Amino acid sequence: MSTILAISFGAFIGAPLRALVEQYVTRVRGPLTSLLLINSFGSLLAGFSIGAFSGDLRILLVIGLAGAFTTFSGWALAFTIYADALTQAGFAYSLRFARLAVAVIFATVVPVLAVWGGWLISQHASQGY
Amino acid sequence: MREASRLAVIGVGGVLGALSRAGVSQFFDQDRLELGDQSANFPWATLAINVTGAFLIGILAVALITDNSSYRKPFLITGFLGGFTTFSALALETVDLVDQGLWVTALVYLIVTVGAGLLAVNIGVRATRRVVRT
Numbered sequence: 001m002s003t004i005l006a007i008s009f010g011a012f013i014g015a016p017l018r019a020l021v022e023q024y025v026t027r028v029r030g031p032l033t034s035l036l037l038i039n040s041f042g043s044l045l046a047g048f049s050i051g052a053f054s055g056d057l058r059i060l061l062v063i064g065l066a067g068a069f070t071t072f073s074g075w076a077l078a079f080t081i082y083a084d085a086l087t088q089a090g091f092a093y094s095l096r097f098a099r100l101a102v103a104v105i106f107a108t109v110v111p112v113l114a115v116w117g118g119w120l121i122s123q124h125a126s127q128g129y
Numbered sequence: 130m131r132e133a134s135r136l137a138v139i140g141v142g143g144v145l146g147a148l149s150r151a152g153v154s155q156f157f158d159q160d161r162l163e164l165g166d167q168s169a170n171f172p173w174a175t176l177a178i179n180v181t182g183a184f185l186i187g188i189l190a191v192a193l194i195t196d197n198s199s200y201r202k203p204f205l206i207t208g209f210l211g212g213f214t215t216f217s218a219l220a221l222e223t224v225d226l227v228d229q230g231l232w233v234t235a236l237v238y239l240i241v242t243v244g245a246g247l248l249a250v251n252i253g254v255r256a257t258r259r260v261v262r263t
Contacts (some may be wrong), residue, residue, distance in 0.1 A: 074206075
């Protein structure tokens with residue numbers, strides 16, 4: 001029961017927070033930057049929380065907050081729209097593929113590194129740095 | 130006020146999505162990582178969640194393209210699917226696999242999730258465009 005409450009509380013904050021960040025950053029920097037920022041920051045939080053907290057607080061932050069703040073479906077949709085835009089802009093196939101591949105790899109690797117970074121921060125923090 | 134109720138709708142959708150995600154993880158018996166227990170298991174649950182969510186967002190993005198008056202888009206797309214699918218678990222599980230020395234598994238997990246996810250959105254979009262047109 002406390003698990004369900006912890007997940008719900010985290011997600012009730014995480015999902016609307018994503019909507020707000022997405023709305024603002026998309027307007028000034030576009031949807032891909034917006035999702036990169038959201039997924040990287042959420043992954044940083046998840047990595048940090050795994051290393052720093054336990055029990056219900058960890059469940060709230062990792063499964064609820066970071067889980068609902070970050071998104072894979074919106075990310076995949078944004079790249080589909082980006083691919084369509086590249087096609088309509090008349091880029092050659094090889095150039096389209098290269099641009100898309102670079103963007104996808106970047107947007108995948110950075111959140112993974114962010115988890116690692118968050119975890120490292122938690123380990124240093126617990127040693128009193 | 131309108132913005133506040135839109136955010137509340139997204140919040141409720143996000144809660145339902147996150148609880149569904151937790152339910153699927155538990156069903157696959159893969160909620161251990163978040164609980165702090167490392168186990169050398171391929172993260173099938175998150176893979177299934179993310180690819181299914183990607184397929185559904187492809188369908189809904191087309192089906193609700195002209196739907197601007199209601200709360201359906203915020204609830205279903207931003208809220209539910211956004212809360213159901215997750216990038217942080219994908220990233221966490223990848224780092225966990227690397228931490229266990231399973232580099233190849235980690236790489237395969239990332240590539241399969243991204244590849245299948247992008248494919249799933251495309252299939253959802255194309256299939257729904259066909260249905261909506263006719």
